Amino acid sequence: MPDLYLSGKKTLIIASRKSDLARLQAQSVAEKLKQIYPEIKIQFHYRESLGDINLNDPLWKMPEKGVFTEDFYQDLVKHKVDMVVHSWKDLPIEVKSETRIAATLARADARDVLLFKKTSVGKNNLKLFTSSPRRIYNLDPFFKWSLPWNVEQLEFNTVRGNVQTRIRKLLESVETDGLIVAKAALDRLIQSSSEEFRETREFIKTSLSSLKVQVIPLSQNPTAAAQGALAIEIAKDRHEINKILEKINSKKTYHNVSLERKILAQYGGGCHQKIGISIFNKNKYQILFLKGLTDQGRVLDAQKIDTDLNDDQPSGNQFPRTEAQALHKMAEKEILPKEFSLNQQTQQKPRFFFITKEECLPNIEKDDVIWTSGIKTWRKLAQKGHWVCGSFDSLGEDASPGIDHFFDIQGKAPWIKITHEKGHESSWAKKCATYQVQYKNLESLYDPKVNYYYWSHGELFKSFYEKFPEIKDKYHSGGVGSTLNVLSQYIDSKKIIPCLNYEDWLKSLTKE
Structure with a gap:
């Protein structure tokens, strides 16, 4: 019963892998539980997984699924442990028969980050460490323009091991120029305060002094499904454990990650996929980035903003181009x-x-x-x-x-x-x-036939609104950041149609 755990009469056993990051993640779940249930007693059970033991093969080449997670399955089913904390992205897409993901915490920064040797700046031919087909596919064109010099050739080479091992391999390799890792892993290890992780924390900080950092935008490189999120797995028959976890579950993260995994499953799932998908919330909107290449050779490149939470707003393809205007393209x-x-x-x-x-x-x-x-x-x-x-x-x-x-x-x-x-x-x-x-020419740009405006920034809108306040009855679109905040101060929410950028706005126009 939950009361036996909550009163401290029975010890809750949390399992995870042995790596510093895995232990840190398990402990973060324990800390969250103790905030809500101060009397609860917790014991940790750490063990290596197949993925920790086999450091030679890229994950996508291993025949087994869930190489970081399957070793814990029987322990859960046999009630040897009460829950296992995983990096959710490591879990297979397939639903298991006897266990379930009961909860997650708020998602960490999902983006990837490039760690690049300062001594390699300016090199035309680069070698980067990553074992992810998704990163290789999406990042080759990105680095061709994101780096501030002419990159003629990019070569990606396999690297395995925990975060500090991969950083060490980068620094020790004369030929390799950079490494791509999940930002969430770096953040968690660097920002940890426990003495247990001091050595790893100091090693990463010292290493960063010789490296340049580039955080890769989700629009250019959507991440692996569930990257940055934790998965708390329990046996399906452990109803008392499920009840305990309900109060720490981040419902928003759980929903978004589940949707990412559902969409990825449509294309087959698995570490071999060259597909990135990121779903997150901004203000009251849900945003989706999908990018990659399917096994069948289909190119995926979608950026969407979901306004289902605002059913009173018009959807896309509502306005003919003749009734739409983007003043930043016309104003002098x-x-x-x-x-x-x-x-x-x-x-x-x-x-x-x-x-x-x-x-x-x-x-x-x-x-x-x-x-x-x-x-x-x-x-x-x-x-x-x-x-x-x-x-x-x-x-x-x-x-x-x-x-x-x-x-x-x-x-x-x-x-x-x-x-x-x-x-x-x-x-x-x-x-x-x-x-x-x-x-200089805003007065000449007013057209009473225009019913749909796009604003590149809030100050342009305010300048035009001061001259023509009647536009408050028109429909207005802009990004979901500061532009949307400005529009919300002047325009009824039913007249505001959010979009990701100018190109996204153009898609909402019909040809007529």
Whole structure:
């Protein structure tokens, strides 16, 4: 009965693999349980799996399924352990007959990250470590433009082992230039505070001093289904354990990950797939990125925003092009540089810049950390020779980039937001306005026949709205970040149609 566990009369046994990351993940579940059930007693059971023992073969070449998870199955079924904590992405797609995933915690950052040797910067022919067919397929074209020099050839080589082993192999390999790993794994290990993981934590931090970091956007490289999420597996007949886990379960994460796995199953599932899928929530919307190549040779490349939570809003393909207008493509814009001085905080190295547009940049040094608002700004900065660490993917800047812990600094990084005079403030970055934007011909662009507007940013909307407030009765579209926040201040929610970007908006138009 649950009461026996909750009162501490019976010990709850949590199992996981032996690696530092697996133990850390199991302990995070235990900590969550103890927050809710202070009297509960917990014991850990760690063991190696087939995937830990066989470090020679790529996972997708192994004939067995669930090489990191199947070894625990019988222990659950025979009630030798009460639950097993897995990295959910390691679990086979197939549903098991006698066990189930009872719960998960809130998902960590699902993205992949490139760790790249500083000594390899500028090399035209690169060799990168990864064992994932998905990463190889999606990242070859990405790195051709994301890196700030001409990359002529990319070669991907297999690497196995835990996170610290793979980093060590990178540093010891004379020929290899970089390594691709899950950001969630790095985050968990670096941000752990337990003395148990101090050696691993310090090793990774020390290693990062000789590496450059690039966080890969989900729009360009959707991750393995369930990446960043934990799976808490129990035997189906353990109703008392299921009841205990109900209170720590993140329903939103569980729903999104289950949907990712369901979609992947349509294409066969498995580690051999060259398919990435990421489903996540932004504000009240659900966003899906799907990219890859099926076994049958079908190219997948989908980006969708689900407005099912807003049934009173019109769906796509509602408006003819003759009734639609994107003013950023029509307005005559003038960029006027203005004098600025960077905050004293930027005297420390490295400096941290959040750049919204590529206009009127400060003098950027090679070790400065750069984050962009979207992919287009990233591309332009890379073309100018700047290493970009990542991007908000045009999804808004509500929180900081989440990379401060990758750098040798104390506390939070002193981020500086490089933007225009009317750019909005960010809670995590100090604004530095380096230019003004003036629109000269807005009056001539008003057309009463237009019923559907696209706004590239909130300030353009406000400038036009001040002149023509009657547009409040029209339909408006923009990204789900700051633009959507601005629109929501002036326009009825029933008139707002979110989209991912301008290209996504174009898909909502009919030819007529």
